[in-house]
Amino acid sequence: MLMPAPVPPRGLRQQIVRKALADRRRRQRPRFWVAAALAASVVVALLIARNRLANQRPVPEEPAVARVPIDQSVREAREALASIVNRTKDEALNQGRVLLPKPLPDMPMVSAGWGNSWTGPIGSLRETGHGLSTTLEPVVSSADRAVHLFLRDQKQ
C-alpha cells in the first residue's frame, strides 16, 4: 500500500525565499565592510602619496639649500678627525706611560756601547734594513703619491 504524497505546509516557499535572502544579506555584510575598509585604505594611501609627492616636488623659489663650501667642511672634518685620533692616542699613552718602571741605574757594561764595536760584515748586516728600504723605495714613494692623489693634495 502506497503512502500518501507529502503535502508541504502552507507558506513554505515564502519562508524559504525569505530565509535565503536574509542569509545572503548576512553573508554580504562582512564583504561590504571589507570592501569599505579597502576603499578607505586606498583613499588614505592616495592622500598620503599625494602629500608626499607634494612635499618632494622641487620648489625652486625656496632658498632651502645653504651654499656651504663643501671642500671647507670636508677639510675641517678631516683635520678634526686627525686631531681627535692624535689627542686620544696621546691621552691613552700618557695614562699608560706612568706604569712603566723607573729606568735602571746605569750599568757599566750595558752603556759601554759593546754592540757598536761590530763592524765589517756584521755592520753590513745591520745595514740590510737600510738596503731593503732603498730597494723598496719605489713602493713606498708610490704609496705616498697615491695618498696625496686621493686627498687632492698634489705633490710635485
Add this chain to the structure above:
Amino acid sequence: MKFLQPALAIMPQFARIRLRSVVGILLGAVIVAQATAARAASPRDELLRLVPEDVGFCLVIQDLRGQLDSFLNSRFYERFRSSPLYRTLRHGPDADQFVAAQKQLLEALHTSWPELRDEIFGDAVVISYRPALGKDKKPEQGLILVRARKADLLRELVNRLNDVQANEIKIDKRSHAGAEYFQRDDARGTHFVYVRGSLLALSPNEDALEQLIDRDQAAAGAGVPPLVQQLEKLGAAEALATLWINPRIFEAEMERHAEHARGSDAILHRAIMTYWKALEGIALSFSLEPQGAELRLTFRTEPKRLPEPARQFLTAETKPSELWSRFPENAILTVAGRMNTGEWNSFLGTFMDPKSRGDLRDQLNRKASAALGDNVVDDILPFLGPDWGFCIAAPPGGRPEWFPHMAWALRVQRGKTNPPVDQSLVNMLKAFAGIMVFAYNMNHAGDDELALRSLKRDGAEINYLKNDKQFPPGFQPAFGLKDGYLIIASSPQAIDALGRAGATTKAMPAGVPLLRLSVVQLSRFLEERKDILADHIAEKHRITKEEASRHLNFVREALALFESVEFSQQPSVDRISLALRVRTADPLKR
C-alpha cells in the same frame, strides 16, 4: 622469462640509485647556479671587474653596512661607549668641530650619515692606484669606485653636490663610447665623474675614466675578475677591508734602483729582488669577527722561484714552540718561537757574497772566542735553539715584591765541547756579571753596592744580582740552566715559575703563536696591586697618590674592554701569513 628475474629484482634498487643520482646532479646544479648567481651579484666583484690589471695598489672595502650594523649593536660597542676611551674621543674642541663640520656637510647634501653609510658606501668601495713607473712610464692613474645600493639616491646626491658647489666648481658634460660623464674643475684640480645606475666612478685622470667606461661596457658576462682571484688566493676575499699590493708593477723600477748599487750593496739588492720576484701578491686585510678584530699581512710566493736556502727556511714545517706549555698560566706577555740556527744561517747567507760570509764567520769567532772558545760558529751556534721565548707574569700576591716576573729562555744542547755548550754560556754570563759588579762598585758603596749571589735549585746553580736600594722590590736579575734551557730572568723566583713541558694548558692562539698579551692578566695584576703601584707611580712622577690612582683607573677601565692581543703565523705551502688579533672582552658583533 626466468633469466630476467634477477634483473627485475634489482630494478627498484637501480631505479632508486638512478633517482638519487639525478636528484644529486640537479641539487648540485642548483647549488652551482646559485653560487654563480651569488658571485655574479657580488657588488665587490662588480667593481673589481672594472679595475685595470696594472694597478699597484687596490683598496677594497665591502659590506660596510652589515659589518658596521653588527658592530654598532654589539655588546662591545655598548661597553665602549661607557669607557674612558670613548669619553676622551667625544670630549674636546676637535670633537665639536668634527660634529659641526659633519652636520654642515650632511645638511648641505640633505642626507644623513646612516643613509650615506648604508645606501651609498654600504655594499662596496674600491680605490685603485697605478703608479707612473716602468720603462713605458705610463702616467699615474687613480680610481675611486662606489657600488651604491640605491641608484636613485646616488644620482640625486651627485646632483645635489654639484648644485651646492655650483659657485665653486665648473662642470662640463662629456661623453665617451656613448656614455656620459662630467668633468669637475675647482680651485684644487680636476676630476672626472661617471655615474651609471648604482655605479659611481671618480678619477683625476680622464684616460682612466674612459678606459673604465670601456671595461664597464665590455664587462657583462665575463668570468671571475683576476683581482678577485688574487684576493681569494691570498685568503683575503672576505675581509672588511683589504689593501692589495701588486709586486709586478714595481719590479722594473726596483731593478733600476738595484742596478745603481755597487759591491756588497749590489748583492743585497739582487737578493732582495730575487725574493720580490718570487712574490705573487701581498695583502693587508682587516676583519671584524665575533671574538675580536684581526689585521693580517699575507705574502703569497711561488716557492719554485725562491733560492733553495730560502725555500727551506720559509716552507719548513712550523710548529708552536714548546715554551708555550712551560711559561706560567698567568703570563701577561708571552713571546715564543722556534728558530733553526742552521736554516737561519743559510737564509741570511743569501744576502751576502762568499767573501762577506767568510768575514762574518771569522769576526764572530774572534769576538766570542774569549768567552766561548775558538770556533763559535761550528761549536756553539748549531746547539742553540730551536725554542726561544720571553715571558712576563704577575708575581704571587700577598707579598711586597710587585715587580713582574720576567724570563727569557733559549733551548741549549750540551754539544760536543768541553765544557759543554750550556755550561760555557753560563760561565760567559757569570764573567760578564762579575765585571759589571766590579765596575759598578767602583763608584758606589755601602747599601748601594751590587752583589753577585748564587743559590741551588734542584741541583742547578742560579746566579743573581742584588741591590735593594736601586732595584725595585722583586727585581734581582738572575740566570741559570733549567730543563735544557738557558734562562735569564728578573729574579730567581721568575726562573722557578717556569714549569715543565706541558705544565700549562692555556688556550693557544690560532696558527703558530708568536706573541700573546693577556689583557685580562694585566688588568688583574693592576687591580691586585693598585695601592703599591699608586705609591710607586706617585713617588716616581712626583704626583699625589690620588692622581696616580686616577691614572691607574683610566688604564684599568680601558683595558677592561679587551681580553688579549695575539700575533701568530699561519703557514701554508705558498703563503706566509702574519696575523695580529685583538680579542675583545665582549662580542664585537651582534
